[in-house]
Amino acid sequence: xxxxxxxxxxxxxxxxLMVLVSATPLSAHVxxxxxxxxxxxxxxxxxxxxxxxxxxxxxxxGAQLGAPAxxxxxxxxxxxxxxxxxMALVGIPLPAVEIGIAASALLLxxxxxxxxxxxxxxxxxxxGVFAVFHGHAxxxxxxxxxxxxxxxxxxxxxxxxxxxxxxxxxxxxxxTAGKMVLRLTGVGIAAAGVxxxxxxxx
Amino acid sequence: xxxxxxxxxxxxxGAAIGIALIPGRVEAHLVTTGLGPIYDGVTxxxxxxxxxxxxxxxxxLAGLNGxxxxxxxxxxxxxxxLAGGGxxxxxxxxxxxxxxxxxxxxxxxxxxxADRRLSSLVVTGIAVTAGLxxxxxxxxxxxxxxxxxxxxxxxxxxxxxxxxxxAACAASLRAAWPRLVVRVFGSWVAAIGLLMxxxxxxxxx
Numbered sequence: 001x002x003x004x005x006x007x008x009x010x011x012x013x014x015x016x017l018m019v020l021v022s023a024t025p026l027s028a029h030v031x032x033x034x035x036x037x038x039x040x041x042x043x044x045x046x047x048x049x050x051x052x053x054x055x056x057x058x059x060x061x062g063a064q065l066g067a068p069a070x071x072x073x074x075x076x077x078x079x080x081x082x083x084x085x086x087m088a089l090v091g092i093p094l095p096a097v098e099i100g101i102a103a104s105a106l107l108l109x110x111x112x113x114x115x116x117x118x119x120x121x122x123x124x125x126x127x128g129v130f131a132v133f134h135g136h137a138x139x140x141x142x143x144x145x146x147x148x149x150x151x152x153x154x155x156x157x158x159x160x161x162x163x164x165x166x167x168x169x170x171x172x173x174x175x176t177a178g179k180m181v182l183r184l185t186g187v188g189i190a191a192a193g194v195x196x197x198x199x200x201x202x
Numbered sequence: 203x204x205x206x207x208x209x210x211x212x213x214x215x216g217a218a219i220g221i222a223l224i225p226g227r228v229e230a231h232l233v234t235t236g237l238g239p240i241y242d243g244v245t246x247x248x249x250x251x252x253x254x255x256x257x258x259x260x261x262x263l264a265g266l267n268g269x270x271x272x273x274x275x276x277x278x279x280x281x282x283x284l285a286g287g288g289x290x291x292x293x294x295x296x297x298x299x300x301x302x303x304x305x306x307x308x309x310x311x312x313x314x315x316a317d318r319r320l321s322s323l324v325v326t327g328i329a330v331t332a333g334l335x336x337x338x339x340x341x342x343x344x345x346x347x348x349x350x351x352x353x354x355x356x357x358x359x360x361x362x363x364x365x366x367x368x369a370a371c372a373a374s375l376r377a378a379w380p381r382l383v384v385r386v387f388g389s390w391v392a393a394i395g396l397l398m399x400x401x402x403x404x405x406x407x
Contacts, residue, residue, distance in 0.1 A: 071382045075389040082393035089400030148401035152394045160390055
């Protein structure tokens with residue numbers, strides 16, 4: 001009986017998945033540039049090492065902090081990042097965007113390296129502030145002619161995937177050796193942040 | 203999972219991948235399948251993220267608020283979509299602001315991410331509003347493209363099926379983590395909605 005219920009639930013979700021994947025921006029893009037928008041949007045967060053490292057650091061830090069931070073930080077980041085993107089799209093300037101992005105890699109990497117455990121509000125605020133810089137950079141660098149919806153879908157999904165990579169990798173936190181590996185990864189991200197910072201202020 | 207269940211799951215997964223690989227043809231925001239207006243309408247909803255994402259989000263939101271809210275939303279959304287579609291078709295031009303679908307993405311995503319318990323009445327009201335907005339835009343697009351109004355029946359049918367599946371999925375969730383996954387999905391949709399709002403408001407030129 002229980003097995004039948006489980007099968008039914010799995011079938012429901014698979015059917016929903018089937019419907020969702022049938023919304024094919026890829027096919028539409030052949031005629032209207034929608035896939036160009038999706039692929040451009042998806043490629044944007046993963047094309048810059050500064051973005052990639054900062055977002056993976058969010059996932060790693062969430063995994064170190066455990067519930068509820070492990071899901072709250074990745075929920076916070078895209079929503080606040082969208083505020084930064086919104087500001088860029090409507091023409092509200094944000095000073096020192098590159099420095100902010102570099103600082104995000106430096107500070108978030110340091111949080112992972114030191115296994116910092118501030119309260120949830122502080123952690124959320126820190127992640128949220130940096131998310132604005134990342135979102136603004138995405139909004140400003142939006143290519144002309146890209147499809148707005150599919151570009152947005154692509155770049156939010158890519159951001160979420162990077163967080164997921166961090167959280168999955170952060171699963172190593174349950175082992176003693178894994179904790180050390182995570183902290184060393186944090187050191188590496190912070191060191192890269194220093195390099196980004198130097199490049200931004202030079 | 204039993205052997206039969208595994209085979210059935212694998213078949214559906216294969217079908218999903220197959221459908222994902224089928225190239226769609228979009229013409230003036232409407233799909234032409236070559237199978238007639240009803241099938242054009244059926245295909246339009248599942249191949250248009252602007253309509254599919256809000257439909258799925260509303261269904262997930264309703265499902266998270268319980269089976270009763272899901273059932274009400276199922277019929278309310280479909281009926282409102284058809285009513286809005288009829289009104290949009292008769293008017294022949296968009297009768298809702300172009301930013302309205304964007305606002306529905308933002309609102310539905312934010313509500314799902316928040317996962318606050320809503321009464322069935324509120325969920326029904328949201329379903330009616332979303333259905334009227336998206337239906338009206340679809341109806342106007344059908345009229346503007348010189349298509350037959352019967353295509354709206356196809357759209358309504360797809361909205362009904364998609365809502366039924368997604369709401370059932372969400373209502374069946376018992377453990378905490380799958381609900382969290384749905385909330386994360388909601389936050390993504392809210393972020394997409396906010397970006398789209400910026401897109402709508404951005405200075406031209």
